[in-house]
Amino acid sequence: MEAINRKEIExxxxxxxxxxxxxxxxxxxxxxxxxxxIDPSFEVYRDxxxxxxxxxxxxxxxxxxxxLMDKISxxxxxxxxxxxxxxxxxxxxxxxxxxxWVISQRNSDEATQVxxxxxxxxxxxxxxxVTAALALMSSTMDKGQQMTIQSVAPAQELDVIQMN
Amino acid sequence: xxxxxxxxxxxxxLPLFSQEDAIAKxxxxxxxxxxxxxVYVSPKMFDVIATSDIEKMDPEVKALIKNLRGLRVLQRxxxxxxxLYKEANKKLMxxxxxxxxxxxxxxxxxxxxxxxxxxxxxxxxLMVAGPNRFxxxxxxxxxxxxxxxxxxxxxxxxxxxxxxxxxxx
Numbered sequence: 637m638e639a640i641n642r643k644e645i646e647x648x649x650x651x652x653x654x655x656x657x658x659x660x661x662x663x664x665x666x667x668x669x670x671x672x673x674i675d676p677s678f679e680v681y682r683d684x685x686x687x688x689x690x691x692x693x694x695x696x697x698x699x700x701x702x703x704l705m706d707k708i709s710x711x712x713x714x715x716x717x718x719x720x721x722x723x724x725x726x727x728x729x730x731x732x733x734x735x736x737w738v739i740s741q742r743n744s745d746e747a748t749q750v751x752x753x754x755x756x757x758x759x760x761x762x763x764x765x766v767t768a769a770l771a772l773m774s775s776t777m778d779k780g781q782q783m784t785i786q787s788v789a790p791a792q793e794l795d796v797i798q799m800n
Numbered sequence: 801x802x803x804x805x806x807x808x809x810x811x812x813x814l815p816l817f818s819q820e821d822a823i824a825k826x827x828x829x830x831x832x833x834x835x836x837x838x839v840y841v842s843p844k845m846f847d848v849i850a851t852s853d854i855e856k857m858d859p860e861v862k863a864l865i866k867n868l869r870g871l872r873v874l875q876r877x878x879x880x881x882x883x884l885y886k887e888a889n890k891k892l893m894x895x896x897x898x899x900x901x902x903x904x905x906x907x908x909x910x911x912x913x914x915x916x917x918x919x920x921x922x923x924x925x926l927m928v929a930g931p932n933r934f935x936x937x938x939x940x941x942x943x944x945x946x947x948x949x950x951x952x953x954x955x956x957x958x959x960x961x962x963x964x965x966x967x968x969x
Contacts, residue, residue: 752824755839759848762841766849766871767861769937773926774951776910780901 641668642675649681821938822913822925823872826891830874839873846870846941860951868941874934881934885909888927888936897925900945907931919945 648665651657657665668674669685756762823831823838830836850866876884892913893899900912908930916922924945925938 752842753840754842754845756841756845759845759852760854762845763849763852763854763857763865765839765873766841766846766865766868766939767858769871769873769939770861770864770948770951772937773912773924773939774948776903776926776928777901777912777949779905780903780910780912 642677645675645678649678821870821872821923821940822892822895822897822915823874823936823938826895827874827888827936830876835876835879837873837875837877839871841871843869860947864944864947864951867943868939870940871937872939873937875936876934878932879934880931881929882909882931884934885911885927885929892925897923900924908933914945921945924948 645665645668648657648661651661652665666685669678669682674682754762756765831838846865846868850862889911897913897915900914902909902911904910908928910926910928913925913927914921914923915925921943923938923940924943925936928935
């Protein structure tokens, strides 16, 4: 009996230290080491299992949790003032408005792009057009000077087109 | 925050930087109208002209072109331009354009408008309206009215001929 028991414990210990034991086998080991009838060759392991058993019996007092919670400082409450909230809302609104404005502006730019397209690709042709336009303006001003001027705005601007 | 502010402010003033002529600003609906012919010479094209070696370039014209940033012509023929002329006058007056000169010639009403103070104006606009046509041309830039007026003495170009040269876009 003793020999069988000894062999069994030896096997269990071996498995135990290789972390292969299951719950039943561990319980068996603990019962053995707590029984007081331990084979002297296993004496070195006694404390291990007895201690483990003893640790399990430690109970946490009711006050423990309360004291622990007292030690933990309460989670910080983030306080955001109403002014800050308003400021954030205002800047968000501004960004949205600016974005909308840029988009609408871009759309209108596309519309005016056609309007802003050069009529001439050839600078010489453009030059002739500009010269003709200037000539028309100039000769019309000249005519205006020679003819009866029906209405003329600011007097000093009349001086401008007096050419003699 | 500073960055954002300056960004927002620059956005606010963005439209002011793009200098537009009166036709683009107030008569743009006619530019897409097929019954009108229009001509546009962009600031970029003025740069090209000013730096190119076009033969026989009149030095006075060259000096003027250097300070021009845009030319636009709007023209319609075969219809009376009188109603349009009246409408345009209202719009230009409302837009604070200064009336420079008005004259009647050959049953046509002609009026000059300027924008900007003094003798150097930022825009010079000419409008001609008769029973058979409407013409509006405007140039933007730094325009010396004296220099424009003096041109006719040197330029051997008949302004009236020019009207036939307006090409359709």
